[in-house]
Amino acid sequence: MNARYTALLALTLLAVAVFPQLASAEAILWEGNGHYYEYLDGLVTWEEAHIIAENRTIFGSPGYLVTLTSQAENDFVYNTVLGGDAPAPYGDPWIGGYQNSDHSEPILNWHWVTEEEFTWSNWAPGEPNDWDEIYGEMYLQFTPAGGGMWNDHHSLNPKPMIVEYSDDVVATEESSWGAVKSLYR
Ligand SMILES: [Ca+2]
Numbered sequence: 001m002n003a004r005y006t007a008l009l010a011l012t013l014l015a016v017a018v019f020p021q022l023a024s025a026e027a028i029l030w031e032g033n034g035h036y037y038e039y040l041d042g043l044v045t046w047e048e049a050h051i052i053a054e055n056r057t058i059f060g061s062p063g064y065l066v067t068l069t070s071q072a073e074n075d076f077v078y079n080t081v082l083g084g085d086a087p088a089p090y091g092d093p094w095i096g097g098y099q100n101s102d103h104s105e106p107i108l109n110w111h112w113v114t115e116e117e118f119t120w121s122n123w124a125p126g127e128p129n130d131w132d133e134i135y136g137e138m139y140l141q142f143t144p145a146g147g148g149m150w151n152d153h154h155s156l157n158p159k160p161m162i163v164e165y166s167d168d169v170v171a172t173e174e175s176s177w178g179a180v181k182s183l184y185r
């Protein structure tokens with residue numbers, strides 16, 4: 001095996017390790033906004049999920065980690081994309097909310113990866129709570145078993161993810177990997 005081939009093989013293995021292959025369910029259209037939604041089963045960090053989502057397309061529309069900006073959208077994802085309160089086999093999936101570098105209070109400075117307004121929220125009772133005192137909890141997780149409410153969590157426990165696809169809302173430059181990449185986990 002020559003050195004060039006060895007290097008190529010190593011890079012390929014690295015790419016597979018960095019971007020795990022996730023099992024895709026069917027992407028489903030929500031007629032409320034014309035966007036598609038897709039649950040991806042597997043285990044990735046929030047940062048990996050963010051990159052994976054932004055590198056996917058469906059029917060030419062770009063993807064991003066799902067943004068849930070209304071009760072109706074949250075209900076659609078809970079009832080139709082995830083099938084209600086069935087336990088998620090790989091745990092509670094990542095959604096596209098994150099806290100920026102000013103995260104001194106659990107409730108402050110939450111953003112969507114699209115920079116849509118973070119005005120509506122669906123926190124589970126007692127959340128957000130920065131429960132993990134070492135790493136903090138700066139990423140959003142959807143809890144099917146909790147009725148589709150939200151938890152703030154750190155990114156060290158890999159989770160499945162939900163992607164949203166649309167032509168009219170896309171992840172902005174501001175929220176690209178370089179801006180979000182973890183100052184914390
Ligand atoms: Ca959305």
Ligand SMILES: [Ca+2]
Nearest residue numbers: 129130131152
């Ligand atoms: Ca929490």
